[in-house]
Amino acid sequence: MGTGKPVIAGRTAVVTGAGNGLGRAIAVRLAYEGARVVLTGRDKSKLQSVGDEIGEMARIEVVDASSPKSVTELAAALNDEDVSILVNNAGIAGPVAPLWEVEPEQWDEVFATNVRGTYLMCRAFLPSMIDRGRGDVINLASVSGKRPLARRTPYTASKMAVIGLTATLAHEVGPFGVNVNTLSPGPVAGPRMTRNFTLEAQRQGISVEAAEHEFVSRSALQRMVTENEVALAVVAMLRMPGLCGADIDLSAGMVGR
Incomplete structure (x- = not known):
């Protein structure tokens, strides 16, 4: 017998980069499915706009996911919440230039947001998921991490790093009942x-x-693909109890293997 369809309604989800784009679409969809959604990001006005769209199911927290201090403060602020879903969506595109013209500061900025931000958020919220024996983490990567994308080495390298982080982390926390997966959208x-x-x-x-x-x-x-399709994919992944350590391509067939 199966375990049944996992429930999303009634759970609390933290979504990073929730002020616009994919983060907004994911947050709105999770709220539609009945989850309480914590909207996080750097721009309070954008978060507020999404919060107004969602209504009472939303909570707004301004945070810089690349900052250890900011993420620690977020975790403390959410101590009263049973966070069992974490969607690491925050990311930046970085420079468009040949590698030899990319400045070290530009490289570090991309990795700080796209990789360190994912690490810090997981580090902050996984212990409580492990203690409760339940949780889902979905890290947003990109098909661009798995195919050539000229003049975009910082971005593609950072997204491949997220895929590697996810694969190993799944084996570290899977035995405790926590599922960790990657969603790799194509161009949206x-x-x-x-x-x-x-x-x-x-x-x-x-x-x-x-x-x-x-x-x-x-x-x-x-x-x-569309933002709504990415949001629907997040919901589908949360409803697949056996999905752990996976990297799901959602690219309209941009990447075929």
Whole structure:
């Protein structure tokens, strides 16, 4: 007999980078599924906007996930919450340049947010999950960590690091009833990709539409994924009790193995 469909309703989830984009979509979806959602990020006004959208199921906490002090203060502030879901979504894209033109400070900034932030949040919230014998951690990586992406070495290296962190961490905490997995989205339709297409169109001397078509033609579904699809994938992963140490590609077929 199976264990039944895991319950999301009534649980408390912490979502980093929840002020916009994927973080907002994930937080809104978790609240729709009945979870109490702690919205974290650096910009209080953006968090408040998402909190207003969610309503009473939201709690707002301003935090810099790359700062040990800030994350420690967050964990202390949430001592009254039974946090059993952690979604590490906070991340930055970093510079667009050949590696030899990337400054060490730029490299460190990307890793501080994308990798150290994930480590610090896990470090802060895993002990209570282990004590309770229950928890789910989903770390957002990217298919860009697993395929060439010219002029983006800090970003791709950081996302591959998140995948490696997840694989090992799953074996460390799995025996205590905590599931740790990675979700690797492909390019997500939205303002960031529109900016990328605009820059590429200028570089090649073609239309923005042509630049987008050239890009999405690499995927099996001939399109990008959406923020809502990523949010739905998070929910699906939380409902799979046997999923641990996995890296799930959600790329519309951009990456095929």
